[in-house]
Amino acid sequence: MTRITLVPNPIDSFITTVVSGNAEISEEQRLRVCAWLKANGIDPKDVCSSRPITVEGRIYQGRKRHQVICFSEFHLDETGHRYADPRDSTTAMVIQRAVRQKVELEPDPEASA
Structure with missing residues (x-):
């Protein structure tokens, strides 16, 4: 009996930070x-x-696949107003979202300067 060993195709995951959330960005960015x-x-x-x-x-x-944009979105009521976070009424409630990326982010013009 011949035994066949399959060679796995490695799949690497990646996370690219577009905006850190705690750093200032320029108006252009x-x-x-x-x-x-x-x-x-x-x-x-x-x-x-x-x-x-x-x-x-x-x-x-070698190809990027299944790319999703992950972000925090304000939780809104029917009229479009933000709900207050029940843990801290001075901040707005946010929910985590993930949306399939259809269009890639344009290269940073400041990175090539």
């Missing part, structure tokens, strides 16, 4: 991130800017 969020069907005004925005996914056979 903010506009670039907002345009990218909109292109992916996310309303930037509903995203909590004090929390990280990341892109998570897998690399299989």
